[in-house]
Amino acid sequence: MQLTTLCYIEKEDCYLMLHRIKKEHDVNKDKWIGIGGKFEKDETPEECLLREAKEETGLTLTSWRLRGIVTFLCDHWETEYMFLYTSDRYEGTMTSCQEGELQWVPKKELERLNLWEGDKIFFQLLEEDHPFFSLKVKYEGNVLTEAVLDGIKIKG
Numbered sequence: 001m002q003l004t005t006l007c008y009i010e011k012e013d014c015y016l017m018l019h020r021i022k023k024e025h026d027v028n029k030d031k032w033i034g035i036g037g038k039f040e041k042d043e044t045p046e047e048c049l050l051r052e053a054k055e056e057t058g059l060t061l062t063s064w065r066l067r068g069i070v071t072f073l074c075d076h077w078e079t080e081y082m083f084l085y086t087s088d089r090y091e092g093t094m095t096s097c098q099e100g101e102l103q104w105v106p107k108k109e110l111e112r113l114n115l116w117e118g119d120k121i122f123f124q125l126l127e128e129d130h131p132f133f134s135l136k137v138k139y140e141g142n143v144l145t146e147a148v149l150d151g152i153k154i155k156g
Contacts, residue, residue: 002078005049006036007064007085008126009057014104017113018056021100027077032105032113035097036082045083053087057102058095061087067126068133070118075140084122117144121154 009016018035020028037052039045045066053061064087072080094102105113110123118137125133138146138156146156 002080003039003045003048004036004080004082005039005045005052005085006034006070006082007049007053007061007087008034009053009059009061009087009090011088011104013108014106015110016057016094017103017105017110018097018099019101019103022098030114032115033119035102036085049083049085053090056097056099059090059092061090063087063089066132068122068130068135070122071134071136072118073136073138073146086126116142118147121147121149125149 016035017032019030019032021030035053035056036049037056039048040051043051046064049064050061053059064085066083066085068084070082070084072082096102107123107127111120115123118135118139121137122133122135125135134150136146136148137144144155147154
């Protein structure tokens, strides 16, 4: 299994999104996602979050909130447990990212982006300010076949 973080940095009703277009062999190729990545040895979720934010954006997060845990199942990769964060304060100057292009996207325009279907579920949960949640999403290839929110099946 794999442990990861994902963060949506917020500013003026926008999220900082990463358009994954730079890496050739990338499970997220051409998708728009938040920032984050894999845990390094002995890291806590917060240490991973802060390191990945700095590496991918040049920004130092000064305020963040753990919103939920997302379990990803797919026939093409190992099970992933992702700690999902939002951040509303940061310091520093944004830099370029080796994994794709960073762009501030208005929250109301997220639907127009090439997103994973499961991401649309947790964007809705974030919009509703849903309490801490556990979301399981299961994919066959790029198709979402099942979604379970806090133990209750909502798709599939």
